[in-house]
Amino acid sequence: MPNFIVRKVAVLGAGVMGAQIAAHCVNANVPVVLFDLPAREGPKNGIALKAIENLKKLSPAPLGSPDLAALIVPANYEEHLDKLRECDLVIEAIAERMDWKHDLYKKVAGAIAPDAIFATNTSGLSITELAKGIGEGLQSRFCGVHFFNPPRYMHLAELIPTAKTDPAILDRLETFLTTTLGKGVVRAKDTPNFVGNRVGVFGILSAMIEAERFNIPFDVVDDLTGAKLGRARSGTFRTGDVVGLDTLGHVIKTMEDQLPNDPFAPLYGTPAVLKGLIEKGALGQKTGAGFFKKEGKAILRLDPATGTYVPADAKADDLVVRILKKKDAGERLQLLRESTHPQAQFVWAILRDTFQYIAVHLAEIAETARDVDFAMRWGFGQTQGPFELWQSAGWLKVAKWVQEDIREGKALSDTPLPEWVTSGPVAERGGVHTHQGSWNPTTQNFEARSTLPVYARQVFRAPLFGDGVDIATTGTTVFEDESIRLWTLPNPGLNEVLIASFKTKMHAIGPGVSAGLLKAVDLAEADYRGLVIWNAGEPFSAGADLQAMLPLFMSGGVQAIEPEEERLQQVMLRLRYAHVPTVAAIAGMALGGGCEMAVHCTRRVAHLESYIGLVEVGVGLVPGAGGLTYGARRAAEEHALAPDAPLLHFLKKYLMQAATAQVSKSAIEARSMGYLRDSDPIVFNVQEVLFVAIKQAMALHDGGYRPPLPVPFEVAGRDGVAAILSQLVNMRDGGFISAHDYHLGKTIAEILCGGDIAPGSRVDEQWLMKHERQAFMSLLNHPKTQERVMGMMQTGKPVRN
Incomplete structure (x- = not known):
């Protein structure tokens, strides 16, 4: 397939979705022109300008860094249609009105470049009907691309063709969406609300x-x-x-208007309580009230009987919670179904309703059952799709329960399950997902996944229950114990790099992981082209394993901990000075020791949603495995490039980040914080992180990699400590930090500045790491730190003392 290079994107419509789609494009370094109507007053780009400025204020943040807003170019349809010629992809994202969209298409069609793709971000309108508003020349390059809100965080993007859409266009767009914007793409049929909203909104109605x-x-x-x-x-x-x-009501209305003959059509009317809220203008979070509203710190819920808001403090009954905690899905569903508790009956009912709905409608809305499960996982935040849950609970057993409820009039529709559910290949295989693929009711086959070249970048495709892929046993194990697995992939071309994967809870770093990483570097140097540290799922690592350290502390005190702390420091230096490249493949949290491990590797490959930082002060400690040593060295390196500025100017960033436990809100922000380098790739699709990390290790090795030399570097010394302490004293005396926070800040400053030595002195990493270790041990004996450690272990929340 030829390259599809997107040099620039145009987004038509600067509303909530349009502006956030534009934001996510600039996150990925794709230039964007954001169009809207000319403003009636002030600058004609006023509407687009206001939307761009608003992106900096939204939470969760649509931008990886607020500075990226400046890269979105504002435009209006009156003055700037010529800018469309520069764009390889045009995405329309205006309000869900067919007539408005058609009017806009007439306005812009002639200005769109002859090879550009034109896509609509409609959440449910017919793509075929929308296509009638454009000329024949654009028909083959027109399709639907439905991003879910918020576009940065929701993995799902639905691609919807018309009968006239060129299949090659869909392949190019899927490739761009997958690797550049990091999306999980589901190809949907052109039916009302497509896959995600069709099933998801039915689920809301059912609830x-x-x-x-x-x-x-x-x-x-x-x-x-x-x-x-x-x-x-x-x-x-x-x-x-x-x-x-209002948006929810619109999507429900689409189903009501366009699906009059659907077996579930009587359910598609807008519920009275929802209709009443919409009529009152209580539209949810954006208006301050909906089903819930916030008054001060209190959360209130609507009481439909009175129309007033009452405290929202009720929780699920303990009996039902215990049922939901059952690991075996079949046992869990059986207990829910057989319980007489109304809450249990409710949960079984909404699951049964969805099972019936997806079985009845699968052939109409999607190619395969896989598309339904991924749409619900990626678009609605479900850890397991509905077909996966059904299959994991026992396919025929659950089907029997659903059929019984339908016959007894308990279900929302009397429509029976399709024949393929209870007889034929699906019944014989025990579900819709198999090694061969997922069930397609139209072809009556199990269809394999897409073979587009972009998916070669995903060593492990997003898993499905029943597809047979077990990452924990894939490939060749070189070494394994209860803490770590060292292994290689079976893939030719990727099997020459050793992979280290942690088996600990939250991928925490304890003595076993430290020992395993030292072994990993030795093995990599002996037999491989590099070492990649990669953990399936998230987080990358939540840091030091406090639970593993506790028995040592209880039996031998601080003296028992120090050898392990020293060995952890040795691990970090071993990663830094290994004679093969070491690469940290980061996704999710890399906190404390996880951050220290990442920054000491040769290179880092980070998923966009990587949250990196030194958080030890939260448990009354300071970074003890080289995190502060790294900050001091990086500040010295940055100072060497700008010697006219004082060293303290560069040092303060690393000081404040450690002293306030600052964690990056994205990989882009982690780069500005200094935890990622400009040479560290930021990957937008989490399934591609391992592939890119291995390729980075191989490229470094093939380039004749040599580790850096352990060169001494300049520190700020006692003058730097004094300057920092004067600020900390003011913060303490002003009541902004506690006395223990002051003590922690002072300790961090002393380590970063090299201690009580002359300004401009040069020290090596071993010098600073010794100070880190001594401070770490001293703080472990401090009663305030012990309060924080125990509080974190007992509640999972930091103690402020």
């Missing part, structure tokens, strides 16, 4: 109907249908508030 039937209040529904059910924490009604109740 509303069943909640009323079983008399479950909104706050309890959200507690039951959030994290406890393996779904987004916002649950059902809070999700509606976040999305916007």
Whole structure:
């Protein structure tokens, strides 16, 4: 397939979605022109300019760094249509009105470049009907591309063709979406609301109907249908508030208007409580009230009976919570179904409703069952798709339960399950996902995944229950114990790099991991082209394993800990000075020791959503495995490039980051913080991180890699410590930090500046690491630190003392 190079993107519409799509493009270094109507007053680009400025204020942040907003070029349709000629991809993202979209298409069609792709970001309108608003010349290059909100964080992007869309266009766009913007692409059929919203909104309607039937209040529904059910924490009604109740109402109306003959059509009317809120203008989070509202620090929920807001403090019953914690999915669903508790009956009912719905509608809305599961996982934050849950609980057993409920009139529709559910290949294989692929009810086959070249970058495709891929046993194991696995991939061309993967909880670093990493470097130097530290799933590493250290501390005190701390420092220096390249493949949190490990590697490959920082002060400690040594060395290196500025100017950044436990909000911000270098790739698709990391190690090796020399570097000395302490004293005396925080800040300053030595002295890493280790040991004996450590271990939250 020829290269599809996107030099520039145009986004038509500077509303919530349009502006955030533009933001995510500039996150990925793709230039963007953001269009909207000319403003009636002030500068004609005023609407687009306001939207761009607003991007800096939104939470969660659509931009990897607020500075990126300056890279979005504002434009209006009156003056700047010629800018469309510069764009390889044009994405329309205006309001969900067919007539408005058609009017816009007539305005811009003639200005779109002859080879550009034109896509609409509609959330549910017919792509075929929208295509009628453009000329024949654009028909083959027109399709739907539905980003989910917020575009930076939601992995799903649906691609929807018309009968006239050139298949090559879809392949090019899928490639761009997958690797450049980091999306999980699902190809949907051109049916109302496509896949994600069709199933997801039905799920919301089902929850509303069943909640009323079983008399479950909104706050309890959200507690039951959030994290406890393996779904987004916002649950059902809070999700509606976040999305916007007017938007939710629009999507429901699309189903009501366009699916009159659907077996579930009687359910597609807007629920009375939702309709009433929309009519009152209570549209959720954006208006301050919806199903919930916040008054001060209190969260209130709507009481539908009175129309007033009451405290939202009710939770799921303990009995039901215990059922939901059952690991065996079959046992869990059986207990829910057989329980007489209304909350359990409610949960079983909404699961049964969804099982019935996806089986009845699979052939209509998607090519395969895989598309439905990925749409719900990537677009609605579910840890397991509905077909996956069904299959993991026992396919035929659950099908029997659903059929019984349908016959007994308990289901929302009397439509039976399709024949393929209970007989034929799916029944014989025990579900819709197999080694060969996922079930396509139209072709009556198990269809393999896409073979587009872009997916060669994904060593492990996003897993599905039943597809047979077990990362923990894949490849060749070189060494393994209870803490770490050292292994190689089976893939030719990628199997010459050793991979180290941690087996500890949260990929924490304890004595076993330290020993394993020292072994990994030895093995890599002997037999491989490099070493990659990669952990399947997130986090990369939550830092030092306090639980593993506790028995040592209890039996031998600080003296028992010091040898392990010294060995951990040796690990960091071994990674830095290894004679093969070492690469940290980061996704999610890299905190404390995880951050220290990453910065000491030769290179880092980081997923965009990487949250990196030194957080030890949260437990009353200071970084003890080289984190402060790294900051002092980097400050000296930065100072050498700008010698006219004082060293303290560069040092303060690393001081404040460690003293305040600052964590990057993205890999882009981690680069500005100094934890990533300009040479460290930032990868947008998390499934590509391992591939890119291995390729980086191989390229460095093939380039004749040699480790850096351990050269002494300049430190600020006692003058630097004095300057920092004067500021810390003011913060302490002003009540901004506690006495123990002051003590921690003072300790960090003394280490970063090299201690009580002359300004401009040159020291090596061993010198500073010795100071780190001594400070770490001293603080372990401090009662305030012990309070913080125990508090964190018991509650998972930092103690402020």
